[in-house]
Amino acid sequence: MKSIHFVFVLLLIIAGITAYIFMAEQPPGATGLQHTSINGLSVGGDRGSQVSALGNAPYYFQVAVILLAGAMLYMGIAPHRRDAQLKLFFAVGLGFALFVWTMVYTGYEAYLATGESNIAFGFPVPTTWMLWGIWGSFVVFDLFYVVAFRRYFLPKEDEAAFDALVREIKSEQEAL
Amino acid sequence: MEEFRQPIILAFVALYMGICIWVGIWAMRRTKSASDFFVAGRGLGPVVVSLAVFSSTLSGFGFVGGPGLVYATGLSSIWMAVCSALGYATGFYLVAKRIRMVAEVRDTMSLPDVVYARYGSEAARLLTAGTILLGVLGYLATQILAMALVLQSILSATEMFADISLLACVVVSSAVLIFYCVTGGILASVYTDLVQGIVMILAGALVVITAANVFEGGFAEASSVLLTNDGADIMPFGTLGVMASLSWYFMFGLGLAGQPHVATKMMMNRNLSDNRVILPMTVFGYLIAAMLWISVGIVMRALVLGDVQLPIGSADQAAPVFLSTYAHPILAGVVFAGLFAAIMSTADGFLNIGAAAVTHDIPKAIRGRSLENELFWARVATIVLSIIAASIALLSDQLVALLGAFGWGTFAAALVPVVIIGLNWKGATARGAIVAISVSLLINFALQIWQVQIPYAMSGGFVSMLTSMILFIGVSLMEKPKPLPRDIDRIMEL
Numbered sequence: 001m002k003s004i005h006f007v008f009v010l011l012l013i014i015a016g017i018t019a020y021i022f023m024a025e026q027p028p029g030a031t032g033l034q035h036t037s038i039n040g041l042s043v044g045g046d047r048g049s050q051v052s053a054l055g056n057a058p059y060y061f062q063v064a065v066i067l068l069a070g071a072m073l074y075m076g077i078a079p080h081r082r083d084a085q086l087k088l089f090f091a092v093g094l095g096f097a098l099f100v101w102t103m104v105y106t107g108y109e110a111y112l113a114t115g116e117s118n119i120a121f122g123f124p125v126p127t128t129w130m131l132w133g134i135w136g137s138f139v140v141f142d143l144f145y146v147v148a149f150r151r152y153f154l155p156k157e158d159e160a161a162f163d164a165l166v167r168e169i170k171s172e173q174e175a176l
Numbered sequence: 177m178e179e180f181r182q183p184i185i186l187a188f189v190a191l192y193m194g195i196c197i198w199v200g201i202w203a204m205r206r207t208k209s210a211s212d213f214f215v216a217g218r219g220l221g222p223v224v225v226s227l228a229v230f231s232s233t234l235s236g237f238g239f240v241g242g243p244g245l246v247y248a249t250g251l252s253s254i255w256m257a258v259c260s261a262l263g264y265a266t267g268f269y270l271v272a273k274r275i276r277m278v279a280e281v282r283d284t285m286s287l288p289d290v291v292y293a294r295y296g297s298e299a300a301r302l303l304t305a306g307t308i309l310l311g312v313l314g315y316l317a318t319q320i321l322a323m324a325l326v327l328q329s330i331l332s333a334t335e336m337f338a339d340i341s342l343l344a345c346v347v348v349s350s351a352v353l354i355f356y357c358v359t360g361g362i363l364a365s366v367y368t369d370l371v372q373g374i375v376m377i378l379a380g381a382l383v384v385i386t387a388a389n390v391f392e393g394g395f396a397e398a399s400s401v402l403l404t405n406d407g408a409d410i411m412p413f414g415t416l417g418v419m420a421s422l423s424w425y426f427m428f429g430l431g432l433a434g435q436p437h438v439a440t441k442m443m444m445n446r447n448l449s450d451n452r453v454i455l456p457m458t459v460f461g462y463l464i465a466a467m468l469w470i471s472v473g474i475v476m477r478a479l480v481l482g483d484v485q486l487p488i489g490s491a492d493q494a495a496p497v498f499l500s501t502y503a504h505p506i507l508a509g510v511v512f513a514g515l516f517a518a519i520m521s522t523a524d525g526f527l528n529i530g531a532a533a534v535t536h537d538i539p540k541a542i543r544g545r546s547l548e549n550e551l552f553w554a555r556v557a558t559i560v561l562s563i564i565a566a567s568i569a570l571l572s573d574q575l576v577a578l579l580g581a582f583g584w585g586t587f588a589a590a591l592v593p594v595v596i597i598g599l600n601w602k603g604a605t606a607r608g609a610i611v612a613i614s615v616s617l618l619i620n621f622a623l624q625i626w627q628v629q630i631p632y633a634m635s636g637g638f639v640s641m642l643t644s645m646i647l648f649i650g651v652s653l654m655e656k657p658k659p660l661p662r663d664i665d666r667i668m669e670l
Contacts (some may be wrong), residue, residue, distance in 0.1 A: 008650070011645050014642060018634070018642065020632075022631050030632060041248055041477070043415055044415045067432065074265060103666045108412055108413065117403065122388075122394060123396075124403060124410055125400075125409060126412050130412035131258060134425075135257075135259075135261050138261035138429075141262075144457060145269065145455055146456055153451075158670040162277055162665075165666055165667070166281060
C-alpha cells in the first residue's frame with residue numbers, strides 16, 4: 001500500500017468516527033456548564049456521562065490521528081531513502097506517541113471513575129502526560145530531523161542534484 | 177517602584193515601537209525590488225528565519241486570548257499549543273525543503289506562485305490568492321483591534337490619556353505597523369520578528385517564573401485548588417471536553433504548515449541546509465513563549481476559584497489583570513511589549529502576503545503577469561489593506577467575526593491538502609486542488625453565516641479541513657495525473 005492510500009484510509013476512518021460522534025446523543029453539559037456565580041467561567045459538568053455516551057470513540061479517533069500524522073511525515077522522505085532503519089524509527093516513534101496517548105486517556109478515565117488524581121511535576125498525572133508527553137512524542141520526530149538530516153532529508157547528493165538543476169535552468173534561461 | 181508602573185509599561189511599549197520604526201528605516205535601504213519586498217531575496221540566516229516562523233505562529237492570541245481561554249475553560253485550549261511539535265515537524269518534513277527549492281527554481285514570491293508551479297493552474301493560483309486575501313483581512317482586522325484595545329487599556333490608566341478613544345489607538349498602533357511594513361517590506365517584517373521573537377521568549381520565561389511563585393506551593397498548589405473546586409478544568413481536556421480538544425489538536429497540529437504567513441517564511445532562508453538548525457530553534461522559541469499562555473490561565477483560574485482574587489470582568493482580562501496585580505512593573509513592561517510584538521509579528525506577515533496577493537498573484541492569475549512597478553504598488557497595497565482592515569475593525573463587529581472565521585481553520589482547510597500533500601505526492605491534480613479549496617471555503621462560510629453548532633464543541637475548521645483533505649485525495653485518485661514540469665518533477669524526487 002502506498003503512503004497516500006494509507007493517509008486516505010486513515011482520513012476516512014477519522015471521518016467515520018467523527019460521523020459516529022455527530023450522531024451520538026450529546027448529554028447536557030457535555031461541553032461545560034456556566035459557573036453558578038462567576039461570570040465567563042465554565043465548569044466541567046458530568047464528564048462521565050460524556051465519556052459513556054461516546055464509548056471509546058475519542059480514543060480511537062486520536063489513535064487514527066497519530067497514525068495519520070506519522071503517515072504524512074513519512075511521505076516527506078523520498079521513497080528511495082525509506083530504508084529499514086527509517087521504518088524502525090517511525091514504528092518506535094509512533095509506538096511511543098500511542099503509548100503516551102493511552103496514558104493520557106486511561107489516566108483521565110481513572111480520574112472519572114475515582115474523582116482523584118495524584119500530582120506529578122505540578123499537575124495531575126494525566127495532565128502531565130498531556131503537557132509533556134503529547135508535545136514530547138512529536139519532539140522526537142523534530143530531533144530525528146536534526147540528527148538524520150543528511151541521511152534522509154537533505155543528503156549531500158540531493159543538494160548537489162538540486163544545485164545542478166538550478167545551474168541547468170539558469171543556462172537554459174541565458175541561452176534564450 | 178509601584179507608583180511608576182504605568183510610566184514603566186509605557187516606556188517599554190514606546191521603546192519597542194521605536195525599535196520597529198528604526199528597523200523599518202534600516203530595511204528600506206535594502207529593499208530595491210519586489211523580490212526583496214516579498215521574500216527578502218531568499219537571503220536570510222537561520223536565526224532570523226526561525227524566530228520569524230515561531231513569532232508569526234504565535235499571535236496576540238497566545239498572549240491574551242490563550243490565557244483567557246484557559247481561565248474560562250481550563251486546559252481544553254492547551255491542545256492548540258501541545259501540538260506545536262507536530263505542527264513544526266509537518267512543516268519541515270513536508271514543506272520547508274520543497275517550497276524553498278521551488279522558490280529558487282521558479283523565482284516565486286508567494287504561496288500562490290508555488291501552487292501555480294506545482295499544478296500549472298491559474299484557477300488554483302487565483303483561489304489560493306483569494307483565500308489568502310480573505311484570511312488576511314479577517315486576521316488583520318482582529319489583530320489591529322486587539323492592538324488598539326491593549327494600547328487603550330495602557331494609556332487610559334494614565335492621567336494624560338485617560339479619555340483616549342479607540343479610534344486614536346487604532347491610528348497610533350496601525351501607523352507604526354504600516355510604517356515598517358511599507359518601508360521595509362518583508363525584510364522589516366522578519367527583522368522586527370527577530371526582535372519580537374526575543375521579546376516574546378523573554379516575556380514567556382519571566383511570566384512562568386512569576387506565575388509559579390504566586391502560590392507558595394507553585395503549580396502543584398494551583399492544581400490542588402482547581403482539583404478540589406471543579407477538577408475537570410485541570411484535567412487534560414478541560415471543561416469543553418475530549419472532542420473539542422482533539423479537534424483542535426488535528427487542526428492546529430496538521431494545519432500549521434498550511435498557514436501562508438508561516439509557509440512563505442520557509443522560502444526565505446539562504447541555504448537549504450539551514451533547515452536543520454531552524455526547526456529546533458523554532459520549536460524551542462514557541463515552547464518558552466507558549467508557557468505564558470498555560471501558566472497565567474491556570475494561576476488566574478485557581479486564584480479566582482480559590483477566593484484569593486475577585487472574578488475578572490471578561491476572560492480576555494486574565495493576562496492584563498495578572499500582569500497588573502502580580503508582576504513586577506518592569507516585567508509587566510516587557511510582557512506588554514511582548515504582547516505588541518506577538519500581535520505585530522503576525523500582522524506584518526499577513527500584510528506582506530496580502531499585498532503579494534493583490535499586486536502579484538491575482539493580476540498574474542487573471543492577465544498572466546503581475547502589475548508594472550510592482551514594488552511601488554506593493555507599498556500602496558500594504559497601506560490600502562491596513563486601512564480596510566482597520567476600518568472593518570472599527571466599524572463592523574459582524575464583519576470582523578465573519579472575516580475572523582477566515583483565520584487559521586480556513587487556511588488549514590484550504591491549503592494543507594494543496595500545499596503539504598501536493599508537494600509530496602505526484603498524483604495530486606489541479607482539479608483536486610480546486611475542489612478542496614472551494615469546498616473548504618464554502619463549509620467555513622456556511623458554518624459562520626448560519627452559526628452552526630457542531631456537536632461536542634468540535635471545531636468547524638477541523639470539519640472543513642478533514643473534508644477538503646478527503647476530497648483532494650479522492651478527486652486526484654479518480655483522475656489520471658498529468659506529467660509534471662521537468663523541474664518540479666525532479667524536485668519532488670529529492
